Amino acid sequence: MNLVHEPGLSFDTVALVCRVIEACRDAAVSQEAYLCDLDRAIGDGDHGTNMRRGLEALAAERQLLSAMPLSDAMIAAGTILVMNIGGAAGPLYGTLLLETGKGLSAGQIPFPQAFLQAVGAVAQRGRSSPGDKTLLDVLVPLSEALVKQTDMRCLAEEIQGFADMTIDMKAVRGRASFLGERSIGHMDPGAASCALFATTVCHELMETARS
Numbered sequence: 678m679n680l681v682h683e684p685g686l687s688f689d690t691v692a693l694v695c696r697v698i699e700a701c702r703d704a705a706v707s708q709e710a711y712l713c714d715l716d717r718a719i720g721d722g723d724h725g726t727n728m729r730r731g732l733e734a735l736a737a738e739r740q741l742l743s744a745m746p747l748s749d750a751m752i753a754a755g756t757i758l759v760m761n762i763g764g765a766a767g768p769l770y771g772t773l774l775l776e777t778g779k780g781l782s783a784g785q786i787p788f789p790q791a792f793l794q795a796v797g798a799v800a801q802r803g804r805s806s807p808g809d810k811t812l813l814d815v816l817v818p819l820s821e822a823l824v825k826q827t828d829m830r831c832l833a834e835e836i837q838g839f840a841d842m843t844i845d846m847k848a849v850r851g852r853a854s855f856l857g858e859r860s861i862g863h864m865d866p867g868a869a870s871c872a873l874f875a876t877t878v879c880h881e882l883m884e885t886a887r888s
């Protein structure tokens with residue numbers, strides 16, 4: 678199953694994009710309290726609510742988004758996330774989707790390369806690197822695995838492990854960094870939400886490939 682290695686999702690993208698957005702919205706709703714709990718431990722406790730709000734705004738536009746070319750849909754989705762996710766996460770998630778969409782539209786590059794470039798843009802935007810206890814600790818290994826064409830099923834099973842690695846890290850960016858050593862022992866909420874959505878997307882793509 679190498680759907681994401683095609684230079685654009687070629688089959689029924691309308692239904693697929695709708696299902697992916699709905700699944701991510703459902704995940705955000707069901708995990709809102711969990712993500713808020715993680716953020717309360719090392720931040721201000723609003724990450725779950727912010728992500729739920731962003732994904733609900735995205736889901737409200739899913740018919741429109743799914744009718745667009747994938748590149749345009751990702752740019753539009755990024756804009757929606759920037760406007761609707763509060764806190765530090767909005768611009769980071771927004772940049773990820775916007776830059777992936779731009780990569781797909783401009784260079785005719787395949788999805789994994791566009792995603793890899795977008796992750797670089799997120800790192801610049803957040804001025805952070807892997808190991809800083811942020812969502813990059815999920816995005817960087819995820820994008821590298823996609824470029825190496827890791828099997829989707831293997832990848833889906835690995836993603837949560839990337840977020841788990843942030844538990845032992847000391848935060849050096851964002852609000853959690855004020856805690857210094859005391860941030861150690863808690864999973865980064867951004868890494869957790871990132872793993873949640875990435876796993877959800879993988880499962881939807883596998884479902885689609887099977888049906």
Ligand SMILES: [Mg+2]
Pocket residue numbers: 716720721722723724764
């Ligand atoms: Mg927060």
